[in-house]
Amino acid sequence: MESRSRVRTRTLLAGTAAAVAAFSALMVMPDAQAAASTLGAAAAQSGRYFGTAIAGSRLNDSTYTTIAGREFNMITAENEMKPDATEPNRGQFSFSAGDQIYNWATQRGLKVRGHTLAWHSQQPGWMQSLSGSTLRQAMIDHINGVMGHYKGKLAAWDVVNEAFNEDGSRRNSNLQGTGNDWIEVAFRTARTADPSVKLCYNDYNIENWSYGKTQGVYNMIRDFKSRGVPIDCVGLQTHFTGGSSLPGNFSTTLQSFAALGVDVALTEVDVTNASTSQYAGLTQACMNVPRCIGITVWGVRDSDSWRSGESPLLFDGSGNKKAAYTSVLNALNAAGPGTSSPTPSGGTGSPSPSTSATPGTGSRILGAQSGRCVDVPSSSQTDGTRVQLYDCNGQTNQRWTLTSSKQLTVYGSKCLDAAGSGNGAAVQIYSCNGQANQQWNVNSNGTITGVQSGRCLDVWGTGNGQQVQLYDCSGQANQRFSLS
Secondary structure, three states, X not given: OOOOOOOOOOOOOOOOOOOOOOOOOOOOOOOXXXXXXXHHHHHHOOOOEEEEEEOHHHOOOHHHHHHHHHHOOEEEEOOOOOHHXXXXXXXXXXXXXXXXXXXXXXXXXXXXXXXXXXXXXXXXXXXXXXXXXXXXXXXXXXXXXXXXXOOOOOOEEEEEEOOEOOOOOEOOOOOHHHOOOHHHHHHHHHHHHOOOOEEEEEEOOOOOOOOHHHHHHHHHHHHHHHXXXXXXXXXXXXXXXXXXXXXXXXXXXXXXXXXXXXXXXXXXXXXXXXXXXXXXXXXXXXXXXXXXXXXXXOOOEHHHOOOHHHOOOOEOOOOOEOHHHHHHHHHXXXXXXXXXXXXXXXXXXXXXOOEOOOOOOEEOEEEOOOOXXXXXXXXXXXXXXXXXXXXXXXOHHHOEEEXXXXXXXXXXXXXXXXXOOOOOOEEEEEEOOOOHHHOEEEEOOOOEEEOOOOOEEEOOOOOOXXXXXXXXXXXXXHHOEEEO
């Protein structure tokens, strides 16, 4: 994560810019599809996202906003959700700048990653002056205040950022001075503040598997998972410079983190001189790992980058696509549908033409994130009743049959029905009529997509009573279900 006023000195990493080998194809091969023409759409084919960082000060630049709205399906606020922006005075929160980014994104059907809650840099002055238990409580209060404002609205939060030294030891920050358990406390606080959002640790120079910092972060996450500390993902910033190019073991790094039971994401990508081979390689590495859920580039055009002098992004200063753009788009399209697989927590999900359920069987529709069932409230049989999540109980109002005509029926005569085709459209029951808004693809990657809309069944939260809707497929666990 980049400061608006500071350029970080990068450590030279061992490793060569080698092409990353793909591993064997996953899932059933889909029918041929036309290649997607934008980064976000191409990534969505395999259940992933392709995002960018947005600065509120540039939202009045029409070239900037046109590219951002067209190409990306995940947005990160560049500075507007950091501690100094969101709590300029202790106990006095300011969300206007962050909300501007959030509203811009969601009005265009784009999802948002929160960035960041606990970090040694870009703290407000009052926080920098604290230490010990007073600073610890201030951190907890900050997490609760910011996450409370955005509860249920974001795809993920970078809870803690850049807490390790290059040798794998903890950074000697004022937060570390409150006690070695501060990161664990931050994650536990975050989970209580918003039970449904993905909680991520984010850092730079953790792309090379043999590097000390990579191993330090890996060991922390392994420890957290073994003790039940809530962590869902690790973000690899992926700032590749002349001295820290794409390491040949990058896929090993992603696979090793994912094997711990967390999602991985490339969160702040930029590459010196937009090297086509490195951009293609990092994209392919993500495509090779089912739990690599998405890629975010840190800025739209070269002129928007904190490293603008190195021409590190996919669009030049005039907004023209560069050769690296084409290399990334081709890698995303080559992955195609069905290259990501469902996992117990976290992971990816998106449309795939192959089905994973057998027509004619009565099943519950179980949410991967929530562990709850798609339920018709109060066993209603009234047309237009919205379906929800609820504790699984085996009753008829939670028993669905997938028919050979792609309907999901309940009570024998009522169909799962989309009340519209746009983001946020209600999902309800209605008398079966054979129309496309009552037809569903139950996909091998865990998603259920509307034949009419192409959008995924989606729930914002995990609790009883959370309503089901349609939303653009994003690769998040709240869009994955199993018929069992």
